[in-house]
Amino acid sequence: MTESTTFLVLTDLHMTVEPRAGCPEPESRLRAGLAHALTCVPDASMILLCGDLTHWGDEASYRKLKPLLDDLPVPVVPMLGNHDDRAAFRTVFPEVPVDPNGFVQRVIAIGGYRLIILDTLLLRDEGAPVIHEGELCADRMAWLDSVLTEAGDTPCIIAMHHPPHGTGFAAMDALMLREGEAFHDLIERHGNVRHLLCGHVHRTISGVYRRTPWAVFRSTVGQMPLMFNGTDSTVENHDPPACGIVILNGDGILVHTEDFPSE
Numbered sequence: 001m002t003e004s005t006t007f008l009v010l011t012d013l014h015m016t017v018e019p020r021a022g023c024p025e026p027e028s029r030l031r032a033g034l035a036h037a038l039t040c041v042p043d044a045s046m047i048l049l050c051g052d053l054t055h056w057g058d059e060a061s062y063r064k065l066k067p068l069l070d071d072l073p074v075p076v077v078p079m080l081g082n083h084d085d086r087a088a089f090r091t092v093f094p095e096v097p098v099d100p101n102g103f104v105q106r107v108i109a110i111g112g113y114r115l116i117i118l119d120t121l122l123l124r125d126e127g128a129p130v131i132h133e134g135e136l137c138a139d140r141m142a143w144l145d146s147v148l149t150e151a152g153d154t155p156c157i158i159a160m161h162h163p164p165h166g167t168g169f170a171a172m173d174a175l176m177l178r179e180g181e182a183f184h185d186l187i188e189r190h191g192n193v194r195h196l197l198c199g200h201v202h203r204t205i206s207g208v209y210r211r212t213p214w215a216v217f218r219s220t221v222g223q224m225p226l227m228f229n230g231t232d233s234t235v236e237n238h239d240p241p242a243c244g245i246v247i248l249n250g251d252g253i254l255v256h257t258e259d260f261p262s263e
């Protein structure tokens, strides 16, 4: 039997201190999702939290999130999304590694792959309005170039909150990674990236773009309805929440999703 390594993906937790009107309560959803995922996959080697850890990016929400992750039996890898705040996150999670420029990016060796964690949260001046598009500035792109070079022939998986290409939803495609084509140029040049794992869209979607397979996962809270031409990126429905299950084996990469009970 081929040896395999499995890890879990939960995304778009949108933690808040107070519940938002009309939205699922994020703490109980996260507890339910973690419990269900770890029951389904008790030998999971890691839990990836694929960004939008909080809704408002406030320190209090990160402080509410932290104890929910502290006693888990496997390592947790938190990532940033457009609803996060890098400074507040780093204040509450100082132990999470960052790159030399302070971006929440790192490389994890897992199951014969290099899992590259990207920080696509757009840089903005303190107090400036939140912009929900994703960004890989020159420094982050250079870091990615260097870790892909270092990986050489080792296959890589990239986890990033913002998809670097359209996913078929007009409202969300307006908020994807700004440097999507440059990102794809870079990974195509290296030729060692086997899969992309993303959040942001709050829906189960997968496909291939410029020959690279990708997957987007449902949120632990509200989901994106099937409105391809909708113009409102904030619309949510009450489809069940889900977690991702990524299996790395000698033959390749399997990406499953598993709904979890929401009440």
Ligand SMILES: [Fe+2]
Pocket (backbone or CB within 6 Å): 012, 014, 052, 081, 083, 200, 201, 202, 219
């Ligand atoms: Fe989100």
Ligand SMILES: [Fe+2]
Pocket (backbone or CB within 6 Å): 052, 081, 082, 083, 161, 199, 200, 201
């Ligand atoms: Fe997002």
